[in-house]
Structure formats: structure tokens, C-alpha cells
Amino acid sequence: MDFRIETERLVIRPLILTDYEAWKESHLSRPTAGNEYDKPGLTIDKLNLAEFEKRLSEAASNREKDLAYDYALFSKMQQKFLGSVILMRVHREIAHNCYLGYSVSPLFWGQGFGKEAVNAVIDFAFRHLKLHRVEAAIQLNNERSMRLARGVGMRHEGVRLRGLFLDNAWEDMNIYAVTSEERGIQHPGSCRAELD
Ligand SMILES: CC(C)(COP(=O)(O)OP(=O)(O)OC[C@H]1O[C@@H](n2cnc3c(N)ncnc32)[C@H](O)[C@@H]1OP(=O)(O)O)[C@@H](O)C(=O)NCCC(=O)NCCS
Numbered sequence: 610m611d612f613r614i615e616t617e618r619l620v621i622r623p624l625i626l627t628d629y630e631a632w633k634e635s636h637l638s639r640p641t642a643g644n645e646y647d648k649p650g651l652t653i654d655k656l657n658l659a660e661f662e663k664r665l666s667e668a669a670s671n672r673e674k675d676l677a678y679d680y681a682l683f684s685k686m687q688q689k690f691l692g693s694v695i696l697m698r699v700h701r702e703i704a705h706n707c708y709l710g711y712s713v714s715p716l717f718w719g720q721g722f723g724k725e726a727v728n729a730v731i732d733f734a735f736r737h738l739k740l741h742r743v744e745a746a747i748q749l750n751n752e753r754s755m756r757l758a759r760g761v762g763m764r765h766e767g768v769r770l771r772g773l774f775l776d777n778a779w780e781d782m783n784i785y786a787v788t789s790e791e792r793g794i795q796h797p798g799s800c801r802a803e804l805d
Pocket residue numbers: 643646647648710711712713714717718719720721722723724725745746747748751752753754756757760
């Protein structure tokens with residue numbers, strides 16, 4: 610399957626070996642986190658080529674096993690590495706669902722890149738990965754992330770009490786979700802989807 614997605618301003622695809630310098634640079638240029646929900650860039654000891662190769666091989670294995678799909682976002686104009694979107698914990702059988710994670714480097718916040726990328730990846734999940742439901746668990750005060758979720762048509766389904774163990778405590782999580790029908794795609798509902 611071709612995992613490459615193009616939008617108006619972005620190329621969205623798995624990382625490849627030749628992205629090493631851009632990936633390293635993006636971490637070095639964000640030493641501090643943009644807000645309390647953001648992670649700072651990786652420290653220099655985690656930015657060597659061997660570490661990068663390990664990440665690529667784990668991501669390829671996850672795709673192969675239909676467990677997770679890790680996407681890097683590149684701007685078409687400057688070919689800069691802007692962030693990532695991941696579809697993880699894919700569950701087939703009678704669920705065909707997955708969890709969504711996303712992060713944009715704070716240098717590029719507020720320009721609509723997050724929304725553009727997440728929107729396209731959700732579409733890819735429904736059309737090509739034949740998933741039926743995409744869910745995001747968002748910390749209760751993460752306003753930016755909730756606006757993004759609402760902006761791509763995810764519904765607020767409720768609060769999962771003590772849903773995730775984050776920063777040494779169980780945190781309540783806002784659950785946002787969208788199913789394929791809401792994007793006009795009828796899911797076949799088979800037990801094991803045949804991927805294109
Ligand atoms: C969440 C995140 C990916 C958004 O990326 P982004 O590229 O800035 O997103 P966009 O520019 O597409 O904007 C998304 C929404 O946030 C809104 N927004 C911008 N600044 C905001 C602010 N200070 N407070 C609240 N919302 C804000 C935008 O207006 C937009 O909503 P709208 O379409 O209703 O106007 C980015 O902030 C990030 O990486 N945060 C840290 C990691 C994180 O929280 N990940 C999600 C975990 S669940």
C-alpha cells in the first residue's frame with residue numbers, strides 16, 4: 610500500500626532514512642515544550658542515527674502487523690519536518706477502531722497544519738486502512754487539541770474517568786471520536802479488512 614498522503618500544504622508519510630537530518634533538526638529546534646501538553650524535543654543522546662533507524666524499523670514492523678501507522682508531516686513549501694500524527698492500537702475483529710495521537714512543533718502552531726494533517730489521516734484511515742472508528746483521548750484542559758478534534762468533525766462522547774496514567778497520576782480524559790459513516794463512508798464490517 611502507498612502510505613503517502615498529500616494535502617494542499619503538506620506531504621504526510623512515514624519517515625525514511627534520508628529524513629534523519631530533518632528529524633534531528635526538528636528536535637534540536639524545540640528544546641522546550643510549547644505548553645504543558647507538549648513534549649520537548651528529544652535530547653541529543655537520543656538523536657543519533659542508530660536510534661532513528663530503530664524507530665524506523667519499529668514503525669515499519671507496526672505497519673506490517675497492522676498495529677499502528679506513524680506519519681511525519683512535511684511542509685511542501687520548505688520541506689520542513691513539522692510534526693507527526695499516529696493511528697495506534699489498531700483493533701480489528703468486530704471493532705475496526707484505533708486511537709489517534711498528534712503533535713506539531715510549537716514553531717508552527719496556529720497555522721492550521723495540525724487540522725489539515727489530522728483531517729487527511731482520518732480520511733486515509735477510513736478509506737484505505739478500512740478502519741471504522743477513530744478515537745482521541747484528550748486531557749480536560751487541552752483546549753488547542755479539543756478545538757482541533759472538533760475542527761475535524763470529532764464528537765465529544767464523554768469523559769473517561771481516570772483514563773490514562775500521565776505525569777504520575779490517573780487523569781480523566783475527554784473522549785472525542787468519529788466513525789466512517791460521519792464522513793460518508795460505509796464500512797463493510799468484515800472481521801479482517803483486506804487493505805489495498
Ligand atoms: C494540538 C496541536 C497538534 C495543534 O496544532 P496546530 O497546528 O497549532 O493546530 P491548528 O493550527 O490546526 O489549530 C487547531 C485549533 O486550535 C485553535 N487554537 C489556536 N491557538 C489556540 C489557543 N491558544 N487556545 C485554544 N485553541 C487554539 C485553532 O484556532 C484551531 O481551532 P479552530 O479551527 O476552531 O480555529 C498542537 O498544539 C500540539 O502539538 N500540541 C501539543 C501536543 C498535544 O497536545 N497533542 C494532542 C494530545 S491529545
